[in-house]
Amino acid sequence: MKSLLPVSILVCLLLSSCALQRKAGAVRRGDLSARIEASDYIRPEQIKLDSPRRDTLSFIDERGKEVFIMRAVRDENGEMVARDELDASLVVASFKNVAERLGKVDLRFEIIVPAAMTDSRWQVRIEPQLYIMRDSLELETVMITGEAYRQAQNRGYARYGRYLDGIDMDPLSYLNARDLAVFTQRNAGSRGGDNMASEMGVTRTEAVEHYTRMWGLKRAEYKDSRKDLMFRRWVKSPYIYEGLRLDTVIVASSGDIRYSYVQTIRTRPGLKKAEIGLKGGIYAFDGPVCLLPESGRLTYYISSLSSLADESPKYLKRIIERRVSANSVCWIEFASGSAVLDTALGHNSSEMKRIAENLEYLRDNSEFELDSVVVRASCSPEGEFGYNRRLSSARSKAVCAWFGEGFLPREVAENWKMLDLLVQGDTTLTDMDKKDYHGLKATEDLDRRERAMSAKPYYRYLREHLYPHLRIVEFRFDMHRRGMVKDTVHTTEVDTLYMRGVALLKDRDYKRAIEILRPYSDINTALCYCALEYDASALSVLEQMDTTAKTEYMKALIYSRKGEDAQAVRHYISACKMDPAFIHRGNLDPEISVLAGKYELNLESQ
Helix, strand or coil, X not given: CCXXXXXXXXXXXXXXXXHHHHHHHHHHHCCCCCEEEEECCCCHHHCCCCCCCCCCEEEECCCCCEEEECCEEECCCCCEEECCCCCCCCCEECEEEEECECCEEEEEEEEEECHHHCCCCCEEEEEEEEEECCEEEECCEEEEEEHHHHHHHHHHHHHHHHHHHCCCCCXXXXXXXXXXXXXXXXXXXXXXXXXXXXXXXXXXXXXXXXXXXXXXXXXXXXXXXXXXXXXXXXXXXXXXXXXXXEEEEECCCCCCEEEEEEEEEECCCCCCEEEEEEEEEEEECCEEEEECCCCCCEEEEEECHHHHCCCCCCEEEEEEECEEEEEEXXXXXXXXXXXXXXXXXXCHHHHHHHHHHHHHHHHHCCCEEEEEEEEEEECCCCCCHHHXXXXXXXXXXXXXXXXXXXXXXXXXXXXXXXXXXXXXXXXCCCHHHHHHHHHHXXXXXXXXXXXXXXXXXXXXXXXXXXXXXXXXXXXXXEEEECCCCCCEEEEEEECHHXXXXXXXXXXXXXXXXXXXXXXXXXXXXXXXXXXXXXXXXXXXXXXXXXXXXXXXXXHHHHHHHCCCHHHHHHHHHHHHHHCCHHHHHHCCCHHHHHHHHHHCCCHHHC
């Protein structure tokens, strides 16, 4: 029986080796390989069981009718009926639409390594390849290391470590200190000093060299000179630290390995898509086993709000005034009834930063010279007029104090003028609601008017959806043109500055584009604000424009970002009714496509 044991071990080794060869052969033939997928993967910890899913919502359409949106399909009679089904946790596709925001795009993908392609004695190295236009770039490597492979690495490092431990370059380690002390005591007597000669004519330095085992020191120097050679001999597969995204050790090939990879890239003019592919190889401890065939590429179609830009030329027929002013609106939030400016509240920090950048730009502008800055804060109508006047005055002064000297505080106690514009352009209020609202304007006492309006059925909608847009802080920058003597100059010309701003918008240079387009307050201005994620400013511009398919679509996108699904769906449906092309466009913007998928807005079949 004992003689059969070595034979059994040999047979097992041969079978194991054959299994590895079969795996390697399958990889070489392309029957077995890593793959790449675009996935919207929901991890269990991301699901909040205590929060109801918002698969159904309602809103008031343009005819004043309440509309319900739910998961639904058409039955055999053509009627829309609700449908209930289990959610898939993983959606896989060979392409994906991604949105460019702030000049950057996040490419998210999954790398899947089949269990059959791994082995305890192998290391699988996956090298994602990024292809952009005519350029290609190797991304950071993902490695899956087998336990036996890692143990072999560790053994090699341990053996090399023992070799290094055996190298002692300190001469004192080889000194026979006892014999040197006896020699010194016998021959030096009471005389000291390294160069003092003994009765035999030997210096202390020569004595130290004599009692040092020089052969040991030379042997250490020889071993030290061979460090690199011994490293290559014992550490055949060094640890990799640089250019590495992941290194995970597998104990057993019990299941596929999935790794979620995120690569952020900067956009460039003309960039419409990017591709990701996989390369790599399988390595045993003593060298490469085989290379992996290149995977199919995953394509990302990059959508940009700049594609919605209006490129129509703008012509100037105007009188150029020597004195000019520029207005900028920001939404600065205050705690209820408070005039304390808290930059940590809401979007206050980014809004104040934006105004500071505007101010710096105007001060450095070569065409205009800044004369003054007027800060006007306004409140919504709820509450007593006198209290709102004091509150808006205190808030404008708080904003002025934040910026320093040179700012002039003004207040609008209750912003009825803006409310009139919002009511007029609103698509939810009915014509009867609007007529009733305008009839209340005959009441000159504003407190009585607001109390009367609070009894109306549409008041709740006004307070929840329109009033927040009245609590704004407006900056008016008063300037004059440098070197201009006359008060007015008549001119008719193509607005080349505006067209330059549109070109920058198309090239996705949003920060430079908004510097030009800000005063125009048109669709391109709103697009710039939206691309820079200044959503409040974008919505402020859109709400003062005529309602079109494009403005409705952009409102849907902004409300989707804010998590106001009912408003977002209402504006999206309105945009698609005005222009069916936005049905396809909605698939390109993730904010809209997620919304359409969540509520199954199959608008093409309706």
